[in-house]
Amino acid sequence: MTTKTSNPKGEKGFCILPFIHLSTRTDGSMQICCHANSSSTENNRQPGCNRKDDGSIVNLKVDKAESYWNSDYMRSVRMDMINGKYPRACLQCYKEEKLGYKSKRLWENEEWENRINFDDILNKVDAQGSMPYGIHYVDMKLGNKCDLACVMCNPADSTKWIPDHNKLISSSSEELNKEIYWNKSEAGGYNWWKKNKTYWSDIYEQLHNLKHIYIIGGEPTINNEFKTFLQYCVDNNYAKDIELRFNTNGQNEDNELKELYKSFKHVLVHLSMDGIEQRYEYIRYPGTWDKQLNVLNYWDNMPDNVTVDIDCTVQALNVLHLPKFIKWKMEQGFNRLNIKRFAGTIGMHLLWTPNFLQINNLPYEIKQQAINDLLELKEYLGPIKMEKYKKIDAVINKLKEKEFNIPMLVEYLNNMDKIRGTSWKDTFPELISMQKN
Known part of the structure; x- marks a missing residue:
C-alpha cells in the first residue's frame, strides 16, 4: 500500500x-x-x-x-x-x-x-x-436530451442544437468548423444507459456506498430516467443517506420531482441563468424572459432540504452585464435562491469551450470597461460580501489575458443570427466594436 x-x-x-x-x-x-x-x-x-x-x-x-x-x-x-x-x-x-x-x-x-x-x-x-x-460519488450525464439550445452549447449536450449545428457547419469557415466539430456517428449515440443492460444494476449495487450523486444533461428534469432513478433511491431507503446535486435550466416545473427531493439527505440545484431580459433570451435560446421569471418562483419555494443556486456561465457575451445581473438578483427578495452561498449574489464559473467565447477574447477597450465595472461592483458589495465571494477577482484576472481570435467570435455570432433570426448587435450593443478587429 x-x-x-x-x-x-x-x-x-x-x-x-x-x-x-x-x-x-x-x-x-x-x-x-x-x-x-x-x-x-x-x-x-x-x-x-x-x-x-x-x-x-x-x-x-x-x-x-x-x-x-x-x-x-x-x-x-x-x-x-x-x-x-x-x-x-x-x-x-x-x-x-x-x-x-x-x-x-x-x-x-x-x-x-x-x-x-x-x-x-x-x-x-x-x-x-x-x-x-x-x-462514493457518481456523476451521470443521462444523454443530451434538452429543451434549450444555449449559444455556447453544442449538439453533444443538447438535442435542440442538432438542426442549428447542421446549418452552421455548412455556412462557416474551415477554421470555425474545427472549433465546433461534432460527429454523431463518432459519439455512438446518447442512449447509452439503455443499451447497456447491466449499467443500472451495477449502479444499484453501489448505492449502499454512495454519498453523493451528481446528474447533468442535457436537461435532467425532462429525462424519464432521472425521475425513475430518484424514485428507486427513495423506494429502497437509500435517499436519506445521499446528497443529490444536479444542473438544470429551470424550465420544467415538476411537482412529482419536488416531492422526491424531500426524501434525500440534501439536494443542491445549480440553476443555470446567464443574464436578464433580452440577454437571457439570446444566450439561453429559445428560452423567454417571461417564462424564466415565472419558473423562478417555483425554484424559490423548494423543500427545506433543497438549496438552489443561480449559476452563471461567464463568457464574452455577458461579462459586461455581470454587475447589472448581480444587482438585479440581490434586489429580487428571493426566499431561497443563493441565500446561503455566494453571499446572496450568484454563482459563477468561467466558460472554457468553445474557446472563442472566453471572456479574454474581446477587444482591449471592452475588457477594460468590464474590469472597471467589476471593480465598482466590489465597492458596491463591500468587504464582508467580497470576503465570501472572490470569483470576481478571478474574472478580472482572466480579462487581463490576451485575446486570440475575435474574428472567429464575430463570424460565429453572425452565422448564428442568420440561422436563428437573432441579432447580437441589437442585444449586445456594447460589443459592436468587435467588428473592427
Whole structure:
C-alpha cells in the first residue's frame, strides 16, 4: 500500500475524485470528472476520458466501469496525484486556480474532507495506483436530451442544437468548423444507459456506498430516467443517506420531482441563468424572459432540504452585464435562491469551450470597461460580501489575458443570427466594436 498521506487542501495538485468517483459524458464515455475534457487542446482531444490498453475510450454503453477502474490510465492519474504531479487531463482546474478561482478540484477536496477520511482511501491504493472498486460519488450525464439550445452549447449536450449545428457547419469557415466539430456517428449515440443492460444494476449495487450523486444533461428534469432513478433511491431507503446535486435550466416545473427531493439527505440545484431580459433570451435560446421569471418562483419555494443556486456561465457575451445581473438578483427578495452561498449574489464559473467565447477574447477597450465595472461592483458589495465571494477577482484576472481570435467570435455570432433570426448587435450593443478587429 502507498505510504503517501492525503493532501486535502490541494497545495500540490491533489484531487480526491480519481479515488472515489465515477463520471460519464453524455455519450457514455467514462471520464475522470465533468471538467476534465475541457482541458482539451487541438493536439490532445478528450484527455480526461478513461482509456483501454489499446487507446480506445472506455464507454459504459458496452463496458463495465468496474472492469476499467484500474486501467493503466486511471492508475497513472492516481499516482500523479499522490506524487504531487499535475495530470494533463486536469489542466482546466489548474488554470482556474492561477486566476485566483476556487476550481472544482479545490471545491471537491473541501467538500469531501467533511465526508470521508482521505488517508483511509489512499491507504487502499497500491504502489501501481490500483485500488478496490467502490465508488462514493457518481456523476451521470443521462444523454443530451434538452429543451434549450444555449449559444455556447453544442449538439453533444443538447438535442435542440442538432438542426442549428447542421446549418452552421455548412455556412462557416474551415477554421470555425474545427472549433465546433461534432460527429454523431463518432459519439455512438446518447442512449447509452439503455443499451447497456447491466449499467443500472451495477449502479444499484453501489448505492449502499454512495454519498453523493451528481446528474447533468442535457436537461435532467425532462429525462424519464432521472425521475425513475430518484424514485428507486427513495423506494429502497437509500435517499436519506445521499446528497443529490444536479444542473438544470429551470424550465420544467415538476411537482412529482419536488416531492422526491424531500426524501434525500440534501439536494443542491445549480440553476443555470446567464443574464436578464433580452440577454437571457439570446444566450439561453429559445428560452423567454417571461417564462424564466415565472419558473423562478417555483425554484424559490423548494423543500427545506433543497438549496438552489443561480449559476452563471461567464463568457464574452455577458461579462459586461455581470454587475447589472448581480444587482438585479440581490434586489429580487428571493426566499431561497443563493441565500446561503455566494453571499446572496450568484454563482459563477468561467466558460472554457468553445474557446472563442472566453471572456479574454474581446477587444482591449471592452475588457477594460468590464474590469472597471467589476471593480465598482466590489465597492458596491463591500468587504464582508467580497470576503465570501472572490470569483470576481478571478474574472478580472482572466480579462487581463490576451485575446486570440475575435474574428472567429464575430463570424460565429453572425452565422448564428442568420440561422436563428437573432441579432447580437441589437442585444449586445456594447460589443459592436468587435467588428473592427
